[in-house]
Amino acid sequence: MRNLLITGGAGFIGSNFVHYMLERYSDYRIVVFDKLTYAGRRENLLRWEGEPRFAFVQGDICDLAAVRSVVQTHEIDTIVNFAAETHVDRSILAPDAVVTTNVNGTWALLEVARELQLERFHQISTDEVYGAIPPPQRSREGDPLEPRSPYSASKAGAEHLVYAYYITYGLPVTTTRGSNNIGPYHYPEKAVPLFTTNALDDLPLPIYGDGLQMRDYQYVLDHCEGIDLVLHKGQLGEFYNVGTEVETTNIVMARKILDILGKPHSLITHVTDRAGHDRRYALDCSKLRALGWQSRHSFDEALERTVRWFVANEAWWRPLKSGEYLEYYRKQYGER
DSSP: OOEEEEETTTSHHHHHHHHHHHHHOTTOEEEEEEOOOTTOOGGGGGGGTTOTTEEEEEOOTTOHHHHHHHHHHTTOOEEEEOOOOOOHHHHHHOHHHHIIIIIIIHHHHHHHHHHTTOSEEEEEEEGGGGOOOOTTOOBOTTSOOOOOSHHHHHHHHHHHHHHHHHHHHOOOEEEEEEOEEESTTOOTTSHHHHHHHHHHTTOOEEEETTSOOEEOEEEHHHHHHHHHHHHHHOOTTOEEEESOSOOEEHHHHHHHHHHHHTOOGGGEEEEOOOTTOOSBOOBOOHHHHTTTOOOOSOHHHHHHHHHHHHHHTHHHHGGGSSTHHHHHHHHHHTTO
């Protein structure tokens, strides 16, 4: 494992993983393959431009020929697949996009990995594949998958394809299911960056329903460390949960953001809940902990770091909240 193709590496978690891996492994080469949709930005990777161990190729994971070409040209031995349409709200508005990218795209990557006999294929998945989890239950890797949105269903479908290629073709695969990530380079349609940037502009924070939905918010670099560990020590064909095992309600999260920024709680505005909104996700991460991993940031630490990053990097997020973003925002929240 020396030449890694990071698909979706210009997005939020993918770009953080690229930074993490290049900093940690001086003998690894990283090639980012990204379509550069609205949520992918070359700016997230500017630090590595001109670095011999880094290359960027713009392309679509659904394009089998393009995937094959980049793997052959750069002598890739490992694929880590972050590329996905990731936003549940957008998947409800346009389910075809998540199926095309998350299922068909994953198939194309798997097919190239099989054809060229790569050393490893790692799939980035989500805790949402388990569906809503009532307390005090926690999801373990062997539990049934019960996705309840087009997004989570597409990720579950991709997982099944990955496992099928392991069983049918002997392709060496691993999969991680991460909880909600927060941190730098997070596109401001997601809850934490949306609430942070809205609060900075004294705009309402739109909370779905009663705001008592529970999520496990983990710092993105903790997630990256978990993925790294599974890549190097995980058992082939296995799935690993990655999260803090601490859940926080969305309303508490919003209030904490306002407190960090010194903004009034009156900015919180309750809006009509989204269709099929899962009330709670909760992971059991003992399988990954057994490999030696643990989350290093508490929720409060992760949230503070995230909010402060957005405060310090207005030039990064300010241009994003225009054009396509505003059209989506009006469509999503305008009539709620």
